[in-house]
Amino acid sequence: MRDFEYKAPATIDEAVTLLAERGSEARVLAGGTDIIVQLREGLRKADLVVDVKKIPELMSLAWRDDGGLDIGGAVPCHVLYNDAKVINAYPSITDSAKIIGGWQIQGRASLGGNLCNSSPAADSIPSLIVEGATCRIAGPGGERLVPVQEFCTAPGANVLTEGEMLVSLALPPAGESSGSRYMRFIPRNEMDIAVTGAGAWLRLGEGGETVEEARLALSAVAPTPIVAGEAEAWLQGKPATEESFTEAGDIARKAASPISDMRGPADYRTHLVGVLVKRALNGALGRARGGDRNPVIPSGINLC
């Protein structure tokens, strides 16, 4: 690939200065598992690569006093799913982190990078949405916060303007009686890109039999990851049952506007939305009731 300059600033200010100076000539380097491939294949360009991994805030995993978590933009996936406290608080996020690429990718790739790459099929984004994440962005104009569901604007595009970078993702404190799950459909068992993905989070009401609040987000069925708002609203106050979840899945299908491509036809993706939303809600329910929060290793493979 074309050669570029490489800089590894030690502070956010230094990084922002470099990015603002060089504008569209500069790209941020976190885990590198998307950007290096893209630079090599000419899909993105850089005359300057700004490695943010020497900036403490980008690599930090810090629990706040309010009980929430700040995940630095460059924290690798493996750090998240090897942390029992993170798994316990935000299981849909660790579900996602465990299935982005494979082990070697997870050694480097970050949720922040997955978000900034802004693929409509990104596995981390539905989880970040349902867990209520907020993006902390730094730029020449100062800092701003953007709810994660507003971050992506089109395939490969997001709200970051020239000179801006993602610093971290702020997760709210995980509440009682809540659970979450992310799952996707892929033709293989692993190492694939979502044909459709669904993230679900719910909180049970007193008595543990009704859905007090639900959040649903979908990947790969629209130009960006999306929220299934109508289904979320419908679920409020409904009994936490298979029937409700099936109905919610049907409603969620209306939120999807997928394309047909080599990974699957649009109508199949829409069908999958209903199936995956129902299953993800089931998974979230199980965890809300005390079930296993560890990332689920997808099965469906033929054993020796």
Add this chain to the structure above:
Amino acid sequence: MGKKIHVSTTINGEAVEFLCEARQSLLEIIRDTLTLTGAKEGCNNGNCGACTVLMNGVPVDSCLVLAVEAEGAELETVESIANEEHLHPLQECFLEGAALQCGICTPGFLVSAKALLDGHPEPTEEEIRFELSGNLCRCTGYDKIVRAVQAASERMKEVK
């Protein structure tokens, strides 16, 4: 040719220095500059795992790490897994179990499998297949590789 950057790193326990361009991958430097040719270039885009090395104990695709990012890191390649007298049990089991044909995926599998067994001494078959899914093989169909990892796990248990 671009400006060269000086990098100091540790590889297989030895302190090492090299010069590289920013665009050069760690894989390129390991193979061409450091002449550790165990790691292979299979795809150059992070899919096949033939370039797997350990970076600070974590398996990574060295084709997706810039050589400059190795500054200050501790790297381990397949060349380090045998000790002076013996092959690693994984290497023994791969040979005994015919878990390779052309062998190009083998160094990557050995590094990943070693990291797996070091962290997780008795993985289930499902876990082996899932954790090694970042390593692709075009020759064997994976069965013999999985059985070799299982056999190595048994053998490593006995040794303790």
